[in-house]
Amino acid sequence: MMALDTAATADAIAKASVLIEALPWLKRYHGAIAVVKFGGNAMVSEELTRAFAEDMVFLRHAGLKPVVVHGGGPQISARLAELGIESEFRGGYRVTTPEAMAVVRDVLTQDVNGHLVDLINEHGDFAAGFSGEAVATATPGTPLFTGARRGAVVDGETVDLGLVGDVVSVAPQVVLDAIDAGLIPVVSSIAPDGDQPGQVLNVNADSAASALAVALNADKFLILTDVAGLYSDWPDRNSLVSVITSAELRDLLPTLESGMIPKMTACLEAVDGGVRNAAIIDGRLEHSILLEVFTQQGIGTQIVGEDS
Ligand SMILES: Nc1ncnc2c1ncn2[C@@H]1O[C@H](COP(=O)(O)OP(=O)(O)O)[C@@H](O)[C@H]1O
Numbered sequence: 001m002m003a004l005d006t007a008a009t010a011d012a013i014a015k016a017s018v019l020i021e022a023l024p025w026l027k028r029y030h031g032a033i034a035v036v037k038f039g040g041n042a043m044v045s046e047e048l049t050r051a052f053a054e055d056m057v058f059l060r061h062a063g064l065k066p067v068v069v070h071g072g073g074p075q076i077s078a079r080l081a082e083l084g085i086e087s088e089f090r091g092g093y094r095v096t097t098p099e100a101m102a103v104v105r106d107v108l109t110q111d112v113n114g115h116l117v118d119l120i121n122e123h124g125d126f127a128a129g130f131s132g133e134a135v136a137t138a139t140p141g142t143p144l145f146t147g148a149r150r151g152a153v154v155d156g157e158t159v160d161l162g163l164v165g166d167v168v169s170v171a172p173q174v175v176l177d178a179i180d181a182g183l184i185p186v187v188s189s190i191a192p193d194g195d196q197p198g199q200v201l202n203v204n205a206d207s208a209a210s211a212l213a214v215a216l217n218a219d220k221f222l223i224l225t226d227v228a229g230l231y232s233d234w235p236d237r238n239s240l241v242s243v244i245t246s247a248e249l250r251d252l253l254p255t256l257e258s259g260m261i262p263k264m265t266a267c268l269e270a271v272d273g274g275v276r277n278a279a280i281i282d283g284r285l286e287h288s289i290l291l292e293v294f295t296q297q298g299i300g301t302q303i304v305g306e307d308s
C-alpha cells in the first residue's frame with residue numbers, strides 16, 4: 001500500500017479544483033462554434049504549433065466545435081526570400097504580384113494548412129483542410145470566400161496592393177458540413193476574385209477569420225497574437241485591457257498603431273456581426289486558449305457587444 005503524503009494530496013486537490021472550475025464553461029460552450037485565428041508568428045515554433053493542435057482536439061472533445069483559420073505571413077516571407085522574389089508590406093498588407101500570389105497560395109494552402117491538419121490528425125482523424133476556394137457539394141460554383149480587390153491608405157493616399165482582397169461574401173456550407181461530420185475545419189485565407197474568374201486574392205487572415213466567424217454565427221472568436229492582449233496606451237505595459245465594449249473599441253481604434261489595427265478591426269467586425277464574444281490572447285503562451293475558454297478570469301482582452 002502506498003501512503004499519500006500531504007504535498008501530493010494538496011497537489012491533487014489543486015488539480016481537481018482546476019478541473020471543476022471548468023464546469024460552468026463546459027456547460028455554457030457545449031455545442032458552441034469557436035473560430036480561432038492562428039497566426040504565422042506562433043507557427044514559427046513547432047512546440048507552440050503542437051500545443052495549438054492539442055488545444056483544438058481538447059475543445060472538440062470538450063463539446064465545442066472549433067474552426068481554425070490560419071495565417072502564415074512569416075512562412076510566405078521566407079519562401080519568397082528563398083525564391084528571390086521581393087516582398088513589401090504597405091499599410092499592413094503584403095503587396096502581392098501574380099508571381100508572389102502563386103507562392104502565397106502554395107505556402108498557405110499546402111504547407112501551412114497541411115502541417116496543421118497533420119498535427120491535429122496525430123490525435124485521430126479530426127481535421128479537414130480547406131481554402132477559400134472550397135465549394136460545398138450542395139452549392140457547386142459558390143466558393144467558401146468571395147473576394148474583391150482592395151488598396152490600402154498610406155499617408156492619406158490610396159495605394160495599389162496588387163492581388164490583395166477583402167472577403168465580401170462567405171458561403172459557409174462547406175465548413176458547416178465538415179462540422180456536422182464531427183470534423184475540425186482548418187481554413188486558409190485565399191479568396192477567389194468575384195470580379196475576375198480564375199483569379200485568386202491574398203486576404204489578411206485576421207479579416208478572413210472574422211468574416212467566417214460572422215457567417216457561421218460563431219459563439220466565440222479568438223485571435224492568437226504575440227502580445228498579452230490590447231494595450232490602451234501602447235507600449236505602456238500597465239495599460240493591458242481585460243474587457244472592452246465594441247463602442248469603447250470604436251473610439252480607441254483611430255489611436256492604435258499598425259499590427260493591432262487589423263486584429264482589433266477583425267474583432268469589432270465579428271462582434272458587430274453578431275459573434276457573442278471575441279478575444280485577443282497571447283499565442284506565445286502554450287495552451288492559452290484553454291485558459292481563455294475554461295477559467296473564470298480568462299486571459300487577454302475580451303471584446304463584447306455594446307449591450308453586454
Ligand atoms: N495597442 C496595442 N496593443 C498591443 N499591441 C500593439 C498595440 N499597438 C501595436 N501593437 C503591436 O502589434 C503587434 C501584434 O500585431 P502583429 O505583429 O501583426 O501580430 P501577429 O504576428 O500575431 O499577426 C504587437 O506585437 C505589438 O508590437
Ligand SMILES: CC(=O)N[C@@H](CCC(=O)OP(=O)(O)O)C(=O)O
Binds near residue numbers: 039073104
Ligand atoms: C494581404 C496579406 O498581407 N496577407 C497575408 C496573409 C497571411 C497572414 O495574414 O498571416 P499572419 O496571420 O501570419 O500575419 C500575407 O501575405 O502575409
